[in-house]
Amino acid sequence: MVSDRGTLPRGAVADQQASWAEPTAPGGRRMPSAPRERKPALAAVAILLVALGAASAGYLVLNAGHRVGAVEITQAVGQGQQIPASAIKEVQINSDTDVSYVAWQYANRVTGVFAAVQIPAGTLLTPKMTEATSNLTAGKVEVGLSLKPGQAPTNLLIGQTVRAFPVGTGSGCAGGGNGAGGGNGAGATTTPGEPITTGTIVSVSGSTTTNGSTAAVTLAVPETDAGVLACYASAGDVAIALTPGSG
Numbered sequence: 001m002v003s004d005r006g007t008l009p010r011g012a013v014a015d016q017q018a019s020w021a022e023p024t025a026p027g028g029r030r031m032p033s034a035p036r037e038r039k040p041a042l043a044a045v046a047i048l049l050v051a052l053g054a055a056s057a058g059y060l061v062l063n064a065g066h067r068v069g070a071v072e073i074t075q076a077v078g079q080g081q082q083i084p085a086s087a088i089k090e091v092q093i094n095s096d097t098d099v100s101y102v103a104w105q106y107a108n109r110v111t112g113v114f115a116a117v118q119i120p121a122g123t124l125l126t127p128k129m130t131e132a133t134s135n136l137t138a139g140k141v142e143v144g145l146s147l148k149p150g151q152a153p154t155n156l157l158i159g160q161t162v163r164a165f166p167v168g169t170g171s172g173c174a175g176g177g178n179g180a181g182g183g184n185g186a187g188a189t190t191t192p193g194e195p196i197t198t199g200t201i202v203s204v205s206g207s208t209t210t211n212g213s214t215a216a217v218t219l220a221v222p223e224t225d226a227g228v229l230a231c232y233a234s235a236g237d238v239a240i241a242l243t244p245g246s247g
Helices: 010-019 040-064 104-110 223-234
Strands: 067-073 088-094 141-147 161-166 197-206 215-221 238-242
Touching (some): 067 104, 088 104, 141 223, 161 215, 197 223, 223 238
Antiparallel strands (some): 067 088, 141 215, 161 197, 161 238, 197 215
C-alpha cells in the first residue's frame, strides 16, 4: 500500500537535516561597522606643532647659553695710562648681559687708548673706562726720579697722585717749592718734612720691593716746582708718598 505522506522517505529527510549548519547564536554575531574616516591633514598639523614646540624650546636653551668674547683687564691699569696688550685677555660672557662690554673683536683698538679711570685687575672693560688721549701732562712739566727702597711705595701705577718730599739736603737745593705743589718761585727754602710738590705719575719702570733695586718714576708737576724737584732728584734726596685716595 502506497503512503500518502510524501514521496521522500524519512531516512533521507533526517540525513538532509543533519547536513544543514547550525544557526549562529545571537551573542556571537557582529554588527557591521562603518569604515574609519582618515584625516591626514589633522595628523600633519599635529606633527608640525610638536616639531615647532621642540624647536622653540631648543632655541631658548641655546640662546640662554650663548656666549660671546669680551675684553678683560688682567693687570691694574692706572688712570691716564695707555692700556698695554699684556694687560688684556679674552673672556666669554652671556650675550644677553646688561653690561656695555667691549667685544674682543676690538682688542686691537684697546691697546691704543688710555684708561679714563684706574682699572683694577679682573675688570670687564667698558667703553666708559677708556679715552682717546691722556691729559696727565697738560700744563705740567715732567721730572724723572730714581727711587730706592724706602723712597717710594710698591706697586705704583700711572695716574696716581703723589707728594714729593725732600729726604736730605739736596746739595743746597732751595727755592721753588712752598709745599704740596704750591710753588711760589725762587727764594723759598724747602725743608725736610715739607712737601716739595704734588704730581701725577706719568710712567713707572722697575720697583723698590727689594734692597738694591730702584724704580724710575716720571712725575708731571707744576712748572714752578720742577726746578727744585729736579735738584733734589739729581742728588737722590727725594721720596714720594701716595696722597689719600690714590691707592
